[in-house]
Amino acid sequence: MSRIPPTPIDAMSSRTRADCAALAAYGPFQNWAGIAAQSPVVLHHVTEMLVNMRAETALPRRVIELAMVTVSQLNACDYCLSHHVPSLKVTGLSPEGVERLLEAENTELEARDKSVVRYARAVTERSGRMRDAEVSDLRQWFDEGQIVELTWRIALGGAFNRFNDALQIEAEEPLATDVA
Template sequence: MARVRSIAPEELPGDLAAIYREFAGDYGPFANQVAVFAHVPAALRHLMPMLLELRAAATLPKRYLEIAIVVVSNLNACHYCVAHHKPFLAVTGLSEGGIDRIMDWQEHPELDATDKLVVEYAIAAWENSSRIPEALFRRLRAAFTEAQIVELTLRITLCGFFNRFNDAMGIEEEAEVRAAE
């Protein structure tokens, strides 16, 4: 149970309730997380629609997005986010065992060169954002558009925010996520 009361969508004004329901339903099984964010209407009003809009725009291929999220979530030991994003990554073709070994990326048989580049960048952007080698950025520019690089960086750093928020607030996995593990 989270460290604060979960707010039900019925307790919110219509516009916020709609965002809550859309995010908790369409984006994935994130009801426990959105029930905590509902305490701060501005967060619910801006963060969740931004994630929905980013998904709809599909600027960054889902595989690279999910690799980055799982890598950063592993770096931060955020079980909630790893458990939620492993199924999304599995849809992109990685096996369950391959996902579990993603941090051993350099010799990973299921990752291609671009996948490995995403892992390398996710680690660098999260752990040493002020010391990313220019050579790594040159490789990113060869593989991605500038918009994709910006979104990848946004999602890496936003993932770290969600990891820390979820852990600090004690947000537990939803029943359907626990059942799938």
């Protein structure tokens, strides 16, 4: 059970209800939205950011999902894993490949995939102690704008992990297969 109760729909302002609807169109995040609605400004700006980032992303879906699952596995965030693992499977990774995502010798990952996983791990575990080579390694597949977006998504994934775990937000059913 979540540590904070969801906001009842009838207690929401029209803008907050609209934000919940926008987030529902983004994916099955009604539990998250109900709790975030306790702070309408949080719900509003997070929803706006997620919707805009999905619409304007410069990254392939597989890259985004590899990064999100890596971060969520490292942080053991069940909520985020429940949403991003199905999406990563849609991009072609088997259930076994997802389980072995953090293993360097995962044969289901191409060189670009492994670079994304290594980078997500570095940003998550030691962002202030990374080597320049860890960013340079990405340049064979991504331009600087894509690297900035990837870094932001990794850091944001970690923030979501902490938020969801701290408030013990329960995963929705059915699980998402369309998250970016």
